Every structure is written in structure tokens, then in C-alpha cells.
Amino acid sequence: MNENNTRSRLKLEEAKDKVIGAISETMDLYGVTPAAANLYATMYFKDQMTLDEMREELGMSKPSMSTGVRKLQEIDMVKKTFTRGSRKHTYAAEKNFFRSFMAFYCQMWEREVKMNLEAIEEAQEDFINVIKDSTSTPDIVAEAKKYYDQLQESKTYYYWLDDLVDSIRSGKIFEFLPKESKE
Amino acid sequence: MNENNTRSRLKLEEAKDKVIGAISETMDLYGVTPAAANLYATMYFKDQMTLDEMREELGMSKPSMSTGVRKLQEIDMVKKTFTRGSRKHTYAAEKNFFRSFMAFYCQMWEREVKMNLEAIEEAQEDFINVIKDSTSTPDIVAEAKKYYDQLQESKTYYYWLDDLVDSIRSGKIFEFLPKESKE
């Protein structure tokens, strides 16, 4: 490898690092640790990696890679791959951002809808009981009604969010917003 | 206030707390601190609050409320309100979740699109230079081409995300996904 090769190689690595840095930085917002974010961004430019390769590339410990990979698997941004002939596990980054988007947000929103709707349903029942309770004073009844209505109104949002998840999961959203439009 | 009032009042507060707990818990995922999440959820059941009322209600320090409120204002989930006759500042929670959703995700996605597209454009230029560089070895050129194409492919996603933001900001998305559909 001559001196010029080295220069080109350096330029190449530098270019990759720009993208790795940007992905890494924006992934912080996705609730993953800096190590996991960095790991994903690094894997984005590799076909597949073993835990040892990750450790070497990032200069971090193996358990850190292990937990990072697991977290990334949980949000479907990394998949385990099968490589015959090697006893080391191999992993590959999901490189299709549409799929990452889908997996991450659908999972997150479904959790939000489920948790909040459950709490809302329970609370609304409680409010009804307070309203029906003949010993409740008028001002308490009025308050209960107010909150009941406020929650009822909010349910519209959660139903909508649930519809959004469905349309993303089914791919229907791309009929409305095509993948190719601007250039 | 008699004993029965107290019972109804307790039921009422209990019901509110169920919702406050759920909102609070799911908001952790939105990158706000537990204190800020709790604060928002508490404010959700109030018309408006002063910093001192917040401190009293949550049993936390005033600077904690101050920073919490500011963080919530940044993501448009709390607005400052004007209350004549009071020298204390008053704040109100955004109770329309559609608006919160819009403000939060659009802001987040726009930042992601901007940062990553900038890095990608720069990196692609670098890859082109490596490809055009006559001193680059064939395998380095091949690598540069591969990465260039991978990034080009990913731009489709960022353009789409940008379109999604536009359709949310403009309200066009509600033509495709109406606010009222299920019951």
C-alpha cells in the first residue's frame, strides 16, 4: 500500500466519520445510550460484525457491546445474522431507515396508547362513580364532569395515533406520502 | 365539608393520579426529566399554575419547576399565560395532544433531517473526490462507490420524513387519517 492509497483511505474514513457522527448525535434523542448510538452508526458502514470486532472498532468493553447490541435488537435496528463456520455471533445493522422508523415509532406509540388509554378508561369510570354518588357535593360533581370530558376529548388523539401506527405497519401511509417525491 | 365530601374528593384525586402516573411514565420516552414529566401531567388537570403552586403540588424546589417549565415550553407543551393583577408568572399545559404531537415530533424530525442530510452531502462529495482521485486503488474506489450509493439510497428516507413533517404542519395528514374514525 503506497502513500497515496493511505491518503485516499484517510479521506474515505473521514467521510464515513462525518456520517457516523451525525447519526450518533441524532440517535441520542431515540433513548439509546451514546455507546449504542455509536455502535449502530459504526455498523451502518459494515456488512456484519462480531462482538470482538465492535469492541476493537469502538475501543470499548465487550459487555458494553453485548448490552448495546441487545438494546439495538430490541428496537429492531440490529439483527442477528447466521454465519456458518464461525462460532462467533454476527450482527448486522438495519440499513433501511424506513424499517427502523416503523419499528421504533410503532413500538413506542403503541406502548403510549395502551398505557394511557388504560389509565383513562379507569379514571373515567371513577369519575362516573363520583358523579353518580349522591353524597358528592355539586362542585365535586362539576369537577368530575369536567375531567371526564377532558379525557374523552383526549381519546380522539390516542385513537388517531393508533390509526397512524396501523397505516405505517400496513404501508398504507406510502399511498398518501410516497417514498419518492422530491429529488 | 362533611365526611362524604372527603370520600368523593379522595376518589376524584385518585382518578386523576392514575392518569397523571400514566402520562408521566410515557413522557420519560420523550426525553424530558421525570420532574418535568410529572409537572406536565399535573398541569394537565389545572387551568394554569404559578411556580409556587407547582412547587407546593409536587413537593420540589422552585428552580426545579423553573427549569422544568422551560424545558416544556421548548417543546411547546406548556405556554406562558397572562394573568393581570398577579405579579407571579402563570403557565398552562397544552391540553390538545394533536398540537403537542405536532410540535414535538416535527421539531425532532426536522433536526434529524437537517443534521444527517448535511453530513451525507458532505460525505458524498468526499466519496466522489476519492473516486475521481487517480491515485486511489481500485478497491478503495469500489468502497467509495458502495458507500456513496448507500447514502444516496438513505436520502429517500430523509426526504420522506421531511414530507411527513410538512403534511403534519399543514394539517394535510388529517385528510388521509381523519381525527375521528373509530369510536
Add this chain to the structure above:
DNA sequence: AAGTTTATTAAATTTTTATTTAACAATTTT
């Protein structure tokens, strides 16, 4: 303008979270 109330900033502390080292368990090859 001085005094009082309120909000914010700064520094310090506490708490939480991430990461590492070390031990263990599981798997595979010989």
C-alpha cells in the same frame, strides 16, 4: 428610589445511569 417579591443562574450535592472488571455459564471443538 428603596424595599419586597419573584424568577433565574451557579455551585454543590445527590441520584441515576453507563461502563468496566471480574466471575460465571454455555457452547463447541478436539
Add this chain to the structure above:
DNA sequence: AAAATTGTTAAATAAAAATTTAATAAACTT
């Protein structure tokens, strides 16, 4: 089956973040 390699769990350490106390600045009232 034994030895060796790999991956994961547990405990300990290190780093980061949230929260509080204390101090400062700003705004309003008298």
C-alpha cells in the same frame, strides 16, 4: 468428556444528569 473460546450476568467503578441550596438579578410596589 475435557479444554478452550465465546457470551452473559453481577458487582464495582466511573461518568453524567437531575435536583437542591444558596446567591444573584430582575421586576414591581409603595
